[in-house]
Amino acid sequence: MELEGERMIDQPRVGIGAIPFASRGDLGLDKMRVVQCALSRICGVCAQTLDRPVVFLGSEQEAARNAFWFPPTHRSCAEHALRTWARDWPASMGQREPVARWVMVATSGFEFVRPTRELVDRRPTFAPNSLVEELPLPA
Numbered sequence: 011m012e013l014e015g016e017r018m019i020d021q022p023r024v025g026i027g028a029i030p031f032a033s034r035g036d037l038g039l040d041k042m043r044v045v046q047c048a049l050s051r052i053c054g055v056c057a058q059t060l061d062r063p064v065v066f067l068g069s070e071q072e073a074a075r076n077a078f079w080f081p082p083t084h085r086s087c088a089e090h091a092l093r094t095w096a097r098d099w100p101a102s103m104g105q106r107e108p109v110a111r112w113v114m115v116a117t118s119g120f121e122f123v124r125p126t127r128e129l130v131d132r133r134p135t136f137a138p139n140s141l142v143e144e145l146p147l148p149a
Contacts (some may be wrong), residue, residue, distance in 0.1 A: 031057040032081045033102040044134055047081035048122035054081030054093050054104060063116040063142045066092060069105065069124065073113040077123065077135040079104030086146065088114050091148060100127070104133070116142040 028036045032043045032054035037068035047054045064082035072078045080103050083091065092112060095102045100109055125132040 029099075029102050030055045030080075030095065033104075036101045038098065038101050038106075039104045039133070041134070044081055045122075048134070051082075053083045053087050055083045055087035058084070060084065060126050062094075062118050062121065064118075065145065066105065066117065066120070066136060066138055067096075068113060069109045070111050070113055072114060077137050079133055079135060080134060082120060085116070087113075088145075112147060114145040114147060116145055118142060127145065 030031045031052075032039055032047050034040045044054070047057075048050065053058045053060055058080055061084075065085045065088040066072075066082055067080055067088045068078040072120060079113055080091075091103060092114070096109065096112055100107065103109075115138060117140055119139045121137045121139055125134060126135040
């Protein structure tokens with residue numbers, strides 16, 4: 011773990027920093043911050059209040075099942091995350107392995123789904139409830 015000044019690089023800080031707000035870097039998502047994003051309607055990248063529509067970023071498989079691991083974001087934050095962390099640091103975006111193709115969807119609302127004991131994967135998910143559009147990925 012490197013130090014940058016007096017701050018550890020792999021520790022999140024509020025706002026766009028070295029890693030997304032809801033992340034623990036290569037350790038995956040911070041469950042407490044994921045819940046905070048859901049309940050307070052704040053962005054998983056910058057921790058600022060969300061407006062509508064919100065954007066979800068995930069794999070094609072997440073989009074197909076309408077359940078995303080990473081919290082909702084602003085569109086600009088989702089684009090920043092794709093450019094900054096998605097390719098080289100997918101764990102910081104809630105992925106357990108590299109993603110072949112990322113998908114970005116806009117929605118006006120979502121449900122926060124907490125896992126039950128019966129589920130093998132106990133990560134909470136976000137289910138968009140009214141898909142507005144699938145957005146083009148930034149170049």
